[in-house]
Amino acid sequence: MTSPILSISGLTTEFKVDGQWRDVIRDISFDIGARETLAVVGESGSGKSVTAMSIMRLLGANARSHGRIDFEGQDLLSLPLENMQAVRGNRIGMIFQEPMTSLNPVLKIGDQITEVLMQHRGLDHRAATAEAIRLLDKVRIPSAAARLNEYPMNFSGGMRQRVVIAIALACEPKLLIADEPTTALDVTIQAQILELIKTLQEEEDMSVLFITHDMGVVAEISDRTVVMYRGDVVETDTTERIFGNAAHPYTRALLSAVPQLGSMAGEPRPLRFPIVDMETGEAAPVKPTADTVRRNGEPILKVDNLVTRFPVRKGILRRTVGRIHAVEDVSFEVRAGETLSLVGESGCGKSTTGRSIIRLTEMTSGTVEIDGRNVGEASKTGLVEIRREAQMIFQDPFESLNPRMRIGQAIAEPMIAHGLAHATVARERVAALLEQVGLSPVMADRFPHEFSGGQRQRICIARALALDPKVIVADESVSALDVSIKAQVINLMLDLQEELGLGYLFISHDMAVVERISHRVAVMYLGEIVEIGPRQAVFENPQHDYTRKLMAAVPIADPTRRRTRQISSDEIRSPYRAADYQPPKRLYREISDGHLVQIDAEAA
Template identity: 65%
Template sequence: MSDTLAGNPSSGSASAKAGEPVLSVRGLTTSFLVDGAWRTVVRDVSFDVMPGETVAIVGESGSGKSVTSLSVMRLLARDSSRIKGSIVLNGKDILALSDKQMRQVRGKDAAMIFQEPMTSLNPVFTIGRQISEALTCHGDITRAAARAETVQLLEKVRIPNAASRFDDYPHQFSGGMRQRVMIAMALASRPRLLIADEPTTALDVTIQGQILDLIKVLQEEEGMSVLFITHDMGVVAEIADRTIVMYKGEAIETGATADIFRNGRKPYTRSLLSAVPRLGSMAGQGWPLRFPVVDVETGTRVEPAEVADTVDRGSEPVLDVKNLTTRFDVRGGLLGRKVGAVHAVENVSFDLLQGETLSLVGESGCGKSTTGRSITRLIQPNGGVVRLEGKNILDLDTASLRHARRSIQMIFQDPFASLNPRMTVGAMVAEPIVEHGLATGAQAREKAADLLRRVGLSPDMMKRYPHEFSGGQRQRICIARALALDPKVIVADESVSALDVSIKAQVCNLLMDLQQSLKLAFLFISHDMAVVERVSHRVAVMYLGEIVEIGPRKAVFSDPRHPYTKKLMAAVPVPDPSRRGIRRNLVADELKSPVRPLGYVAPPRRYDEVSPGHLVRLDDGM
């Protein structure tokens, strides 16, 4: 392996810092025991991370990037994994340390942030206790001092009302909030190396921007090094000094980030760069546009045909929502009395035409997912009207609601959690057809096979179980199941947020193809502004449970009027390494809480129509 591919700073990386490497990896080869045989998943990977430097390892699912980071931290099961090569962290030979010595290294010399915070946090302990434990394990500190330091860490990662949330449990936080808790925990002992494994993949753009800014600030203050694992080339451009591209377990290209972006030599590198949706790429386009398709073997980019306009503008809305309100009780005191309410959705109104995609965008906790669940009555709203094909589904009894749900289906963010691990894929797709009496078992299986074929999977896969599929394939299965009852409306709740860029493009193209052929209406819930720009006919921006701006996609993106809409767009990472020094200063303002006292009445809102169909709330309420 050449010096350049090994990531040796002496090979010409302009951003490498002086001194000995904080982390030096040589010839790393990691294998797993599968069916009695050793299977190599990372092969001969070498790189250095210098003091104060950020090195990004980029690649799609299955490329070996996460296994590389887990190998460095010795977090793989000893009985079923084998690590060869050399890993030197802070002058310590990691592979020669005992388990007890390794526990002292983790958190102090190096800390790790994982992609899925709920599986990393202990559900039976408060978040304050879990962060304080990271402080007390690696230093002589009193309980009171640990609590004060924990509150400061929570404030630093913008947890609103940090002091009062010290004693809350993980399930009481949103996904974005839980990830911020994990970041606070990782930073507690001021490690010299922070390993961040897809830490911003499922986060809102503003929170992602804050986390990226926070990491940059901490590097300047502490001289901390960062090993950043991601598939998002926009994030790589904004944070990384050097980039390592991994493909099928090998480091196929390494160099200064600016060089990789300008002169990526490998076809796979060029395909990663081409697949990134860029904000502003839809200027002048009136309706959605498919994503380009890139061949990872050749790097050839194929521009897709335009999507025909599918919206039937002369028809009645297939979904009409008026003054939808959903609140959750907040209880306190010894008797657990109601002391307030979370105003998750407050007087939200919009309609959705046949063949149209309306995107709901906003930060975690803004109420967009609660809106989707309220419309389908997975959550019972407190008030409002939801007319689906002319019927108010909020007034329906259980039997009528069950029948109405044939017309509105939901696709969730995590496909693995949405699928029954004990049922075959064919059985899961066929089940709703049989349950609603639309076909016999044989007919349902035949339709399930056709649906799998329609979403790009083979009918031969019907006998497989969910764990036998990749993340992108599992999401396709969820889409097939959602189509089983021939719905008119599909609520897609963050359905592509955690997927690799190329898989995300494929799934979005699939949804647009299905919309065109079946005249489906989509309520597309997302925080990914670049994807929203590409797939939407109209966009509604939510903040603290209310819509602050709504209008045609072209109008909202070319002429955003509300301060919060502008803030969302400013936070989108751009795949341009020249922006690496930019600070968005998104951490300066304080997130407001949606919790209101008993008897609170939301003030009346006024909207200004700045152009046809483009409405902006006048009283910003921010």
């Protein structure tokens, strides 16, 4: 048996907090073999990233590690820091979660790649430039030589991550550490990056340490899996055995919370996630979902021919030279008790649609009615009244809350601002709202930083409910949450819909979550709805090529069904158009009752 390329034994890392050393990871041990992909999986706070940073010795002066980290016969923990430079970026490459923070925004990407090549491989500038072009070609960036002189801001998120991978591969490392490299990416771009890493691993003959909280990604890419929970390794085995016969309750809890595309086949209504006890691994029975859609009467949200464009101005006179066609001729309805999901990649116009509906962004044309009232024609006073009926939940709950305001004040603020309650009544209502979203009323005096991400999102939901709205626009409201927290928040939203008859416009790029929560689904591409219909019809009989592309890119949380996929490297096209451009009128074909697909294929 060949010796492992990396062997970690008894690794403990501590941080100094208030003058005391506190361990964050404890007695971690695992090996990575040659050409092997090992996944380290766990939720936020489990110690995954600290383990990676300990290997690279990138932690600050307030941290210390002990144990052994053997790499190619050397104990990295005993190496002098100056000797680690020969290891970092040279023998071990690393990819971080957010590519924009890994790249210098004021340096051209060519300069950032050649710097590594000249520093570590001793190449002169000409040779380094030629090698940089070869590396960009290797990570499938088209027109590599031309793009060498562009800045990071000129690249999409997926292309920026490819640049980061090129830098990590510049010195032909034997081990690549990938720390959540696809978490911030759309499902199609994620699929491209996963396929790229697998292909490059074979070409470069290297090992991969892949850190993630996404069990679907683990099933797609890893040979063996290490499961971490609160700083401890709780289970290590082959990926097939982990998925087929998990031993630890926490592992079983993670697996049960994974939304799997296709699991809703034959289900007529949305379905709650099973909640698993972390101590026993036993799942509580799933409460059946009632039929909440109120089909009689008028829709609570009606959108007709919505258009939102942003002018692009240039020159001293700020003349309009073009427009960003963010939303183009979009129409749909949402009834009380119904969830309509808007799904698509970043840049397709989902969020702009949501913001236009409640006039956080001004629409260019079209009609939006909330509970029978015209949003576009409303006065300032009328708009305030309309917004009582429609509230919004944003992606990042921490950014949505004032860090200096106690959460009780944050929840009470809209009630007081709208004159619906005085201070005493508001406090009582805050206590009731906190209980309604599964939090204790005594938490009202705490600040946002004292809560976890899932708890903060519950607080944002409580604040959205404060005005008794009839419709909620949830813009990527669970995409930043860990898988088990995501399951809890989805269950809460379904409970509230059943209890209050809420209508949801659920905006997401996660097809598996959308399948679980939706009554109807609208697929957006380049500002337009290309397919819309009942969830069962769209997911079980997708008609548009783009819908099928989104579904094909979703990771399958089953390693026995792993396959090599032909992933398109196409990116979503630019919505920029000339100032005088008039889009063609789109036509739709009805596949079944309420299931429509766009048939006009003329290039926009």
